[in-house]
Amino acid sequence: MRCSIITIGTEITKGFILDSNSNFLSKQLGIIGVDVRFILSVGDNKKEILDVLKFAYENTDLIITTGGLGPTADDLTRDCVSEFFGVEFVLSESILESIKQKFRKYTNMEMPEINVRQAYVPKGGIIIENSVGSAPGYIIRKENKTLVSLPGVPQEMKTMFNDFLKGYISDHILKRDKREFFLKVLGMPESKLDEIISQLGMEYNTIADYGVVDAIFYFRNDEFDEAKSKVKSFLTDKLSDSDVVFFFSDDLEDIPSFVKKEFLSKGIKLSTAESMTGGYLSQMLTSVPGATEYFLGGVVSYSDASKISVLKVKEETIKNYFATSLETTIEMAKNSLEIFQSDMSIAITGIAGPGTDSSKKEIGTVYIVAMMKNGKYLSKELKLFGNREKIRSSASLKAVELAIKLIRLESKNENSGV
């Protein structure tokens, strides 16, 4: 199933906003077996939208558009699709009523007349309900080709994809009888993980993204539960021996969600002490709702003075070992535990570049310490590559990896009575 994604809006071609919709859709479609061949972005221009629709129609079987479903005159998706596919758009009284109700409920005002446009839907098409915003989406099928239009607002688009479109494509277009099961692994190269998984002799795919590898397994619906437990027990066995952190899931989840689950399940409260990452780790952890249930807070000690005055790192430690050192990082972790009265802390120092610091260490040098309140800790010295942003994000990810490793080590020791 060859697919084109078309993202529509002059704000994209002018570079005013970064198109993240196509990235989300490509990844999600890839997982269920749809092969995205082209991503085409075009401004709010009728001729050019038609040009792109034609290109997509000639070269692929499934076309998904996002954007251009708003109520204003520059929202041209409905017009262009109607013209290109020769499909009439008709007013749906029930959708109009639902849009009117949403306006009353969420904005406390009557629906502006202009929004009537959003209640027009393709005759004979399938309507995709929009529970988050006003414009519904739709599906049109013609000569073995399928066109889907979704709104451009990421939250609306994602909700409609997850709640309806993903299942529709699986069941009705791909006619799949399979479901996915996910494994997320931190700290193992893709090729190495592949070697292990391939021993299972099952259908799978891997996605590698800077230190994180997702493996996707495809099981037949009627074999799902059995196959899932087989995979889980085989891999738990294989991976537990190696030095990696891994999670299983029925969905493709992000790292902060996994971290939250891990800490909550063990009832561990976390605090941080960040230098070079400057708050990157905290904001990553708190990007997920409910992080407050395990994350108490952190100190961003960006200057040496604040390491001493706020985090109570000894002056001699910094003098003797520099601010970027294992010794300083250990003290930061220890004092973070005390200051926040947490069960566990993560501390990071390092050099994000482009310049180095008084330690004259190489750019990309990073020290990470994860410490339990009983004093046990794991530490790591890393040499990371890339630009400033890349180094900050990689360091934060590695810190999370180390913290989870420590949690699992501790719980293993407890269970085994050590």
Place this chain on the structure above:
Amino acid sequence: MRCSIITIGTEITKGFILDSNSNFLSKQLGIIGVDVRFILSVGDNKKEILDVLKFAYENTDLIITTGGLGPTADDLTRDCVSEFFGVEFVLSESILESIKQKFRKYTNMEMPEINVRQAYVPKGGIIIENSVGSAPGYIIRKENKTLVSLPGVPQEMKTMFNDFLKGYISDHILKRDKREFFLKVLGMPESKLDEIISQLGMEYNTIADYGVVDAIFYFRNDEFDEAKSKVKSFLTDKLSDSDVVFFFSDDLEDIPSFVKKEFLSKGIKLSTAESMTGGYLSQMLTSVPGATEYFLGGVVSYSDASKISVLKVKEETIKNYFATSLETTIEMAKNSLEIFQSDMSIAITGIAGPGTDSSKKEIGTVYIVAMMKNGKYLSKELKLFGNREKIRSSASLKAVELAIKLIRLESKNENSGV
């Protein structure tokens, strides 16, 4: 000048990486007057790259490709461009030598034989040197159409665009005799700013992006300095009366860079105290090199307990007014000054959603306080819209706006002897 951007690589169409190159190029090209009409992403597939090249060639005058210039077999840009444009690629001994030297210098190893491919350049084309990585770029002109190929690595692509391509397009393709001058305004709607700027009767453009508006002025080279000071003095006059923060610049710079300049020029050291933003503000400020020169650090007090124990907010304050309140935020700002011995502090509390907190206030409610060590402060209560991520980023941006407002207010008072 109608332009297509083609980003090449299966990692994009599979959704493994987010294409940010096209966003950077669209914005930068828009500023110098190139009209990007299509952004086309395609995988490493010869037929499909040729399909996209054909579409771009038929519909636009300038084509810029990124990616596919690496040394491996799936890097097909050179082959495809050669075939499509009928241009022969020949080995450049001098580029080969320079690639060999880079390998010795940066990796301490000899150039692998496979990298020879990167020394092939189009006969009669213009070569764009790559000072950051190994693959050079090139420009081919044919029948009034121009094709440019740049590497896909963002840092290489950006450096080559800024150092060479931007000027080349301006001077040789657009034949412009103009230069740009930028104004960045926080906290004023685009339409309102437009009203003021239009009084100047000059050529300009505006870009609005969630609370920040950039205005771009176009002056003839020979009139640049004079026009610039005219614009500066007119707008300084008009905008100083209003309640906004604004900056002038010869380049399109980001907010953290402006903030750094502002604090450094006044010699003010900053600390933060963040609740709902969870470190978002700190990591934003420290995303720019050299932030350490003014940013001392911050506390992320995500839990009520840490507000009390670490930031020393009085228990009664939280009990009487809730954690999300002006009263709590003021105490956080005050105590951050003391803890970090800073000249100024910024504190934020609020509700990022999707749930609310014990205060039962609406999602998007945010309190911000910016305070000088003399005790003077500005505060703001906001109702922000959008999802969790949006609310966190908007709150951080608004906090920066308030802080700079306070700096300017204070320095005005000092100057006027108040």
